Amino acid sequence: MIGSVATRKKNSPKFHAYYEDLCELHNVMPLRMITSQKQKDILDICADRIKYDELFPITKALACDRSLCFIAIRSRCQVKYVHHNFYGKRRSNVRHRPLIHTDFGMNVVINALKKCLMRTTVLTHLILEGLYFTKNNLSLLCTGLSNCSSIQNISFHQSIIGDDGCQLICDAVKKLRNVHSLNISACDIGQSGGYCISQLLKYQQLERYSETWKDALRYRIVDVDRMPGIRRVSINNNPHLGDAGLMYLVECLKDDLWLKAIDLQNCGITNQGAQEILKLLKVNTILTVVDIRKNHDVNGDLLNAIKKQLAENSSRNVEDTQEKWIITDFPSGYLLRLKDLGS
Structure with a gap:
């Protein structure tokens, strides 16, 4: 039974709950690699296997999320360019290429990530592995990244x-x-x-x-090891x-x-x-x-x-x-x- 609009609205900040609501609404089977992480507040997926119909519930739930502390989107298929000719479900011209390595797929994922980064206050780990970024996509992602104080x-x-x-x-x-x-x-x-x-x-x-x-002027002990910033x-x-x-x-x-x-x-x-x-x-x-x-x-x-x-x-x-x-x-x-x- 499809949940009510009020229930979906209540679940929208919680990725896993909202993802399952959206899968039910759009008659899509939830992916096991996502549902298996439900109790951990993480999203760690290999994007190569994600199909067109499966992409929307993931990205929609990700864009509204405020609960995930770890996000990893990985690809094992190494490519040197993205395919720019993608027309919805008609994928005959990119049959051997994962959706994540098309202009359409990357745009949808990066837009969702940007919105998530600008909303979240708990995300600490962001892993984007094996993806191909255009300058526009990376600029969009960096806009969200620069506003994520918890990362x-x-x-x-x-x-x-x-x-x-x-x-x-x-x-x-x-x-x-x-x-x-x-x-x-x-x-x-x-x-x-x-x-x-x-x-x-x-x-x-x-x-x-x-x-x-500033600390020295206030006669405080300066502990350089506890100062914020990059260590590795x-x-x-x-x-x-x-x-x-x-x-x-x-x-x-x-x-x-x-x-x-x-x-x-x-x-x-x-x-x-x-x-x-x-x-x-x-x-x-x-x-x-x-x-x-x-x-x-x-x-x-x-x-x-x-x-x-x-x-x-x-x-x-x-x-x-x-x-x-x-x-x-x-x-x-x-x-x-x-x-x-x-x-």
């Missing part, structure tokens, strides 16, 4: 955003005080993206220095970053007292870049992890010297250990460590 951990792992998209994300995130970690691994980021990330970190540095100065940046598998992009980050981090970990696996770093990292670690003793594994042009002896210096840095930080920050797997290992970031 703590953001991941665009394996999503195609490029340097322009990196700039949009960094501009949206820089004023969000509660964000602890940003994962833009395998996002086709190059030298310009490295500059954008450095500007994000510099902006937060200035904000933190301002707060430190993951830029793995962006081989176009190179030494040139790395240098922007190195220069920025020489004066940084807050960032604990930066992941740079397979980022096109050579011995020259590794030497700069080693010099950085002798100046910045706060950094506990600088992960440059899988950069095959880095000499083994130089890599061991960096590990040794990191171990020394870690030993000076009583409350921090390398094990707390090291990540061995992406993205699942990334999520397993998120609870540590707020400590």
Whole structure:
């Protein structure tokens, strides 16, 4: 039996309850991968299997939601462009392409996400994995993101955003005080993206220095570890970053007292870049992890010297250990460590 309008209105801020109401209203079978998460206040879906009729209840419920603390939309189908010719249910021209990788599908999902981000006060994790973003879609998403004060951990792992998209994300995130970690691994980021990330970190540095100065003037004890802001940046598998992009980050981090970990696996770093990292670690003793594994042009002896210096840095930080920050797997290992970031 279809619920009343009053019931649906009452359920609208609660994703799972409203989703089931909408499925019943539109005569669509609720997806098991969504209903199985009902008791957890999370939405973690692989969007590749979602059909046209199944998309509306999901996005409508998402747009009205104020209950989810974790949202993950993933795609395992890697594409390098979105299909712009999609006409409703007539999908013969995109038969072998998931709906999420069409212009229509992404527009519907991103619009719903934007509305959710602007409404919610409880969402802490946003994971968008393996998606292709146009500039317009990403701009729309970043508008919602910049208004979400509760967000703590953001991941665009394996999503195609490029340097322009990196700039949009960094501009949206820089004023969000509660964000602890940003994962833009395998996002086709190059030298310009490295500059954008450095500007994000510099902006937060200035904000933190301002707060430190205010506390000092009031004769308060300044605890830098409890100040808000980004603690981890993951830029793995962006081989176009190179030494040139790395240098922007190195220069920025020489004066940084807050960032604990930066992941740079397979980022096109050579011995020259590794030497700069080693010099950085002798100046910045706060950094506990600088992960440059899988950069095959880095000499083994130089890599061991960096590990040794990191171990020394870690030993000076009583409350921090390398094990707390090291990540061995992406993205699942990334999520397993998120609870540590707020400590």
